[in-house]
Structures are given as C-alpha cells and as structure tokens.
Amino acid sequence: MRENGILRIIARFLIPLIMLFALYVQFHGDYSPGGGFQAGVMFAAAWILFVLIYGLEAGLAVIPERAMFVLSAAGSLLYALIGLLGVMLGGRFLDFYPLLDDPQAAQQAGIILVEFGVGVTVASVVMLIFTMFARRRGDLGQAWHPEEHD
Amino acid sequence: MAIAVVQVRDLFSAAMLFSIYSLLSAGLFVVLDAGDVALTEAAVGAGISTILILAVLTLAPRYEKRIDRINWPAIGVVLVTGACLVWAVSDLPTFGQPDNPVHTHVAPYYIEHAYKDFGVPNMVAAILASYRSIDTFGEVIVIFTAGLAVFSLLSVRPTRRKSGKTENAE
Structure with a gap:
C-alpha cells in the first residue's frame, strides 16, 4: 500500500494526530473520559496504521520487538512498584496517601503514574500481538494486503 | 446486526x-x-x-x-443454560428501584467521597485507579499474560508441511 499516494499522505497526516490524541486521553484521563487502557490502544492503533501503510519492517525499525517486550513488562512493573512504594513509606499495597504530603495531590500523582503504567503495557502488548500475527504471514517487510488472499 | x-x-x-x-x-x-x-x-x-x-x-x-448436521448435544447445553438464566432473572430485584443492592452497597460512598478524596473530576478514573486499584492491577497482569500467551503460541516457526494450514492460506 506504500505506492498509494492518497493513503500515504492521509496516514502521514493522521498518525501524529492519533498519537497526540492518545497522549491527551492518557494524561487528561483525570478530567475527561479516558485513561491508560484506552490511550494505550489508541497509541498502538497509530503504530498499526503505520505498519499497514509502510510495512512491518519499517514499523519494527521504529519500535523494535525487543522494546515491546521490555515496555510491556516495564508498565506492569511500574504499577507494582508504585504499589510497593506505598508499602515502603508505611502504607498498604497500592495506597497512594504516603507518596506526598497533601492527600489529594498524593492520590492524583498515584493515579497518573499507575495509569501511565497501564497505558505502556496495553500499547506494547497490542503491538506485540499484532506483530506476531503479521509475522506469521511470512512475508516480513511487505505491506499487508488482506484482499489479495481470498 | x-x-x-x-x-x-x-x-x-x-x-x-x-x-x-x-x-x-x-x-x-x-x-x-x-x-x-x-x-x-x-x-x-x-x-x-x-x-x-x-x-x-x-x-x-x-x-x-x-456443516449440515445438527449438533444435538450443543443445542441441549444451550437450552438448559438459557432456561437457568431465564429462571434466575425472576429472582432479580425490580429494574431501576433506588433501594436495589447495587445502589446501596459501596456506590454511594464512592459517589460522595471520590471528589473530596482525590480532587479528580472523572470519577471513573478515580475509582478504577485508586479505590479499585488492585482490580486494575489484576487487569494489567491479565493483558500482560495475554501478550505472553500469544507470543509463546505464535513465536514458534511454522513447520513446512506439504499441505499445512499456513500454505493453504497463501
């Protein structure tokens, strides 16, 4: 699909917007609908659109498979470590109050950090699953044409 | 649909x-x-x-x-399960009553305290990430496990058989 000019230009225009909107959903989740889960899926969707247009090889050059593994584990670990940090500072597991002095600010910091962990994990796992299926097709590096394989 | x-x-x-x-x-x-x-x-x-x-x-x-044959055991299982569910519906409280258990358990506490405790206008985010934080942690682990499962199933190179499924699709 890389040869199709319309698709390429529209994608080039849309992908940054989708990523920006994903970040907005991620970090504005406290004030409007959204949160880590939705933001992660959107971010992964932007990457998948990139792969559909430019091919899996180009997509893996941007975010290598190794990075997906590391990030998916790092997101869950961030969540767990925030929880354990509360334990270290004298609270219970996933208790955010000990993090900062002001109780409201502490809760908000905890929520934002935890949601960030969720977002990182969801985004990298979705990208990983997509990579696995796309790789399975065998023709690594070529754009994906579902309509040719009826 | x-x-x-x-x-x-x-x-x-x-x-x-x-x-x-x-x-x-x-x-x-x-x-x-x-x-x-x-x-x-x-x-x-x-x-x-x-x-x-x-x-x-x-x-x-x-x-x-x-498949032209009708799978009778499957129909039997579906009918029995459906009948059980329909029977269980008769035990549910009346729809939309304010004194239903769902409205009297923890929901009023969350609704009253969420903004005061967190200062976060989106109550859903506050409840998911703070009151129900351990549940959300479980969800993250589920997603991580799903990624691992797909990886372990699909990372194996397909064996090239003469009439394998992968070749049929090509």
Whole structure:
C-alpha cells in the first residue's frame, strides 16, 4: 500500500494526530473520559496504521520487538512498584496517601503514574500481538494486503 | 446486526459487521452518558479487535465450512443454560428501584467521597485507579499474560508441511 499516494499522505497526516490524541486521553484521563487502557490502544492503533501503510519492517525499525517486550513488562512493573512504594513509606499495597504530603495531590500523582503504567503495557502488548500475527504471514517487510488472499 | 454476524458465511463480512456492531454499541454508551465505556468500546471493540480478526483471517481460509448436521448435544447445553438464566432473572430485584443492592452497597460512598478524596473530576478514573486499584492491577497482569500467551503460541516457526494450514492460506 506504500505506492498509494492518497493513503500515504492521509496516514502521514493522521498518525501524529492519533498519537497526540492518545497522549491527551492518557494524561487528561483525570478530567475527561479516558485513561491508560484506552490511550494505550489508541497509541498502538497509530503504530498499526503505520505498519499497514509502510510495512512491518519499517514499523519494527521504529519500535523494535525487543522494546515491546521490555515496555510491556516495564508498565506492569511500574504499577507494582508504585504499589510497593506505598508499602515502603508505611502504607498498604497500592495506597497512594504516603507518596506526598497533601492527600489529594498524593492520590492524583498515584493515579497518573499507575495509569501511565497501564497505558505502556496495553500499547506494547497490542503491538506485540499484532506483530506476531503479521509475522506469521511470512512475508516480513511487505505491506499487508488482506484482499489479495481470498 | 448480531444475528447477521452469526448468519453470514463469509468471515470477512462477519468481521466488518462485528466492527459496525461495536461502533453502534459505542454510540449507545455515549447516549447513556458512559464516556469511558464508549471510548473503550470504540477503540478496542471496533478498532483493535477488528484489526486482529483481519490479521487472523490472512492466516485462515475466508469462508466458513458448511456443516449440515445438527449438533444435538450443543443445542441441549444451550437450552438448559438459557432456561437457568431465564429462571434466575425472576429472582432479580425490580429494574431501576433506588433501594436495589447495587445502589446501596459501596456506590454511594464512592459517589460522595471520590471528589473530596482525590480532587479528580472523572470519577471513573478515580475509582478504577485508586479505590479499585488492585482490580486494575489484576487487569494489567491479565493483558500482560495475554501478550505472553500469544507470543509463546505464535513465536514458534511454522513447520513446512506439504499441505499445512499456513500454505493453504497463501
């Protein structure tokens, strides 16, 4: 699909917007609908659109498979470590109050950090699953044409 | 729409119909004022799961195999389960009553205290990430495990048989 000019230009225009909107959903989740889960899926969707247009090889050059593994584990670990940090500072597991002095600010910091962990994990796992299926097709590096394989 | 998804034999159209169905239910959630659920349904149901189903369809044959025989044990199981569920519905409290258990358990506490405790206007985010934080942690672990499971199933190189499934799809 890389040869199709319309698709390429529209994608080039849309992908940054989708990523920006994903970040907005991620970090504005406290004030409007959204949160880590939705933001992660959107971010992964932007990457998948990139792969559909430019091919899996180009997509893996941007975010290598190794990075997906590391990030998916790092997101869950961030969540767990925030929880354990509360334990270290004298609270219970996933208790955010000990993090900062002001109780409201502490809760908000905890929520934002935890949601960030969720977002990182969801985004990298979705990208990983997509990579696995796309790789399975065998023709690594070529754009994906579902309509040719009826 | 859901009936059409089950009826249609062409798996490609089934995937597309399912995507439209998800998008419609996302619209329904917007009408019901559930922004978070609508966002999730639109992103996951209509977007990512459709993409993943299409990715699977590039590996699998496009048309469903036609089965003419009726599977009586399956119909029996479905009927018994359905009858149990219908019978259980008669025990549910009246729909929309303010003194139903769902409205008297922890929900009023959350609604009254969420803003005071956190200063976060989006109550759903506050409840998910703080009051129900351990549940959300479990969800993250589930997603991580799903990624690991797909990796362990699909990272093995397909063995090149003479008439393997992977070759049929090409």
